[in-house]
Amino acid sequence: MLNLENVLTFTPVQFDIISHVLTIGYAAHFAGLAYFVLSRKNVAPRYRSMTTMSVVVMLSAALLLLRLDISFQQAFEFDGTNYVLADSTFSHGYRYLNWLIDVPLLLTQSLFVMNIAREKLFGLRVKLATGGVAMVVTGYIGQFYEVSDPTGQLLIWGAISTLPFIYFSLIFWKLCGDAIGYLPGEAAITMRNIRYLFAFAWGLYPIAYLVPVFAQTGNGAVTRTILFTVADVLSKIIYGIMLGKIATARSVEEGYEVDGYEWLKSSSKSDAES
Ligand code: RET
Numbered sequence: 001m002l003n004l005e006n007v008l009t010f011t012p013v014q015f016d017i018i019s020h021v022l023t024i025g026y027a028a029h030f031a032g033l034a035y036f037v038l039s040r041k042n043v044a045p046r047y048r049s050m051t052t053m054s055v056v057v058m059l060s061a062a063l064l065l066l067r068l069d070i071s072f073q074q075a076f077e078f079d080g081t082n083y084v085l086a087d088s089t090f091s092h093g094y095r096y097l098n099w100l101i102d103v104p105l106l107l108t109q110s111l112f113v114m115n116i117a118r119e120k121l122f123g124l125r126v127k128l129a130t131g132g133v134a135m136v137v138t139g140y141i142g143q144f145y146e147v148s149d150p151t152g153q154l155l156i157w158g159a160i161s162t163l164p165f166i167y168f169s170l171i172f173w174k175l176c177g178d179a180i181g182y183l184p185g186e187a188a189i190t191m192r193n194i195r196y197l198f199a200f201a202w203g204l205y206p207i208a209y210l211v212p213v214f215a216q217t218g219n220g221a222v223t224r225t226i227l228f229t230v231a232d233v234l235s236k237i238i239y240g241i242m243l244g245k246i247a248t249a250r251s252v253e254e255g256y257e258v259d260g261y262e263w264l265k266s267s268s269k270s271d272a273e274s
Pocket residue numbers: 061098099102103106135136138139140142157158159161162165202203205206209232235236
């Protein structure tokens with residue numbers, strides 16, 4: 001009975017909303033997968049590793065979110081009035097397994113569109129990736145206590161997990177700030193928006209983590225599914241699209257021909273001149 005959902009009974013409406021939101025979640029990541037594969041040619045070869053990382057993020061998220069939905073469908077059965085737990089339990093931990101892969105990728109992916117001195121690159125990757133892994137692993141341990149000890153162990157592990165979160169967020173924030181200074185017009189605006197997106201989307205995860213402290217109810221489970229799904233779509237798909245936009249803008253600036261994106265060159269030129 002580790003996770004919140006397993007101690008609850010869901011009305012058909014609550015069950016349907018959770019299952020629909022989980023479905024939108026993995027469908028969106030499969031769609032993102034197609035998008036990033038097809039838009040690879042819109043960036044110069046030196047930025048393609050970044051797009052590859054988006055492809056990997058999409059595939060891992062789509063599969064693990066699909067697994068999460070299957071776990072939910074298998075765990076509950078309709079008793080004529082409500083959805084009640086059947087012979088197996090729902091395992092929320094799959095989310096964290098997905099983050100374990102995706103968080104280090106998402107953080108280090110941004111370095112590809114930044115100007116980072118070669119000798120600093122490796123150290124930055126290590127700091128961002130280990131910070132990300134430490135946050136996810138400690139959060140993963142904490143979520144095992146969301147039913148048995150929501151005001152004790154859940155909060156303690158949540159607080160421990162927040163330390164690496166603050167650590168890598170400060171590094172990421174500073175790197176984006178530097179990039180806003182040197183990127184050409186359009187790309188700088190997108191980088192500024194990435195900073196806001198990061199603060200908002202990544203901030204939703206700890207809020208969703210805390211839901212069991214306040215609401216051990218069907219509506220609580222619905223709320224956290226929605227929060228996690230919105231956060232996932234923003235932090236992975238929208239973020240990847242925005243990084244791709246910066247990579248395209250930089251490619252065009254560097255003289256790489258991208259059909260339909262010539263306007264990026266003229267606009268960044270005139271911004272630089274004004
Ligand atoms: C946890 C535990 C409680 C404290 C904090 C957390 C932060 C989680 C974050 C997750 C981001 C996940 C992403 C996944 C992409 O696939 C672990 C919930 C601070 C920020 C971006």
